[in-house]
Amino acid sequence: MTGPEPTLTARARQAAESVVDPELPMLTLADLGVLRSVELDDDRAVVTITPTYTGCPALVTMKADLRLALAAAGFPDAEIRTTLSPAWTTDWITEEGRRALHEHGIAPPSPVGARTVTLQLLDRPPDPACPRCGSTDTRVVSRFGASACTSQHACSSCAEPFDKVKEL
């Protein structure tokens, strides 16, 4: 068996990487870090993605959008696989993705690094800088937001509310 042409794989990869997240459309799936691999099985595209949150309903939409994008790029019956391990972390959001979030008024997550599961009753994480005015005088409105991956904040300087992609 001869391997597929590199250009063909590149084309499938480019199509898959161009798909945007349905809830954070300023991010491509590649920038979000959920696109784990794009391969060719003969001439069939096989894409592996990992869910952000276990219950995230956007996953189905991501899969549908990937199929559409790949079909448009000449891969009519692409297979979309899911992988759970290793679990997605916000550390996989690319620099480009963080810049895009910030430009759209969403504070990007801080590095997670080594996970800690100690109870954060008193040692709360530092409040994020306001993505609009840059002030660090902000407060948490709620650790849960309009989508599974965001928390709600408010800036005390410019008085604007903003979302933040919370560390996971």
Place this chain on the structure above:
Amino acid sequence: MTDHENAYSGLVEADSDARWAFGTGFDDPLAGIDASVPPGIDGGRLAAYCLVLGDDSLVMAQRLIQWCTRAPELEEEVALANVALDLLGQTRLLYARAAAADPSSVPALPDGSPVPAEDRLAFFRDPAEFRCVHLVELPDTDFATAIVRLFAFAAWRLALLEALEGSVDPVLAAVAAKAVKEVHYHRDYAARWLVTLAGGTDESRRRTLDAIASTWPYLDELGRADDVSSALLPSGGSADPRAVWSSTRAVLDQVLAAAGVPEPKGAPAGNGDSAGAGPGGRDGRHTEWLEPLLAEMQELARAHPAGRW
């Protein structure tokens, strides 16, 4: 491709299912994942254990979403619904894992029924077939009971999931590793609210103490060895409920101390001693509150066993 003159055209495009709203399309949450049962593990026992874990999270999620339109603040409603969504996500994976490990654990429906395994397990089992603990069945009578119960549940669930990261079943271990990160947020949320309510007004403190007093007796069941966990324990598939309870207890004590709340009278021993304890949720014996909860949750699906959603 899209007819911009017609706002509804996008809804009916054959090649864009799930485009118009999230959550309208479902597929097997384990699609593409190797769901074979590892050697040395009994598929039936693994399935039974995954059902136990999924029943806890499903019923807890259902209780939490009952706060929609009723929470004291919009932000809290969003928070409780988010926690419920995470738990529902865990449930889907756990039910799918159970179905893959032992297809006979899935209720049979008439031939040709399009209802997937996870939905059959959620909607087509009777209360006595559920194995959830009584803690998740309790109705919330006010925000304090919701917070106290969620805190106890999340502290226990987190300890359990952390232990399950070491399960010899790679699927269960992966589900647990992913869920740990989410439940960490649930526990923090509820713990902070508990401390806030206990240190708030006289009224909020009174309600919090009442909630702790009424919830704590149900924690006894959590540290008890049960048949389903015990059956899988020697092969390394499950977590030891007694060890999990011990870790949970430390966190409960820490938060009660931070809230300035004395240890409730009759606090559970949690020594795994089930002598004298009656049958519990793990035996299929439930409180009076489970049946109405399931009846409401299951009614629509049962009315349309051949329905597509």
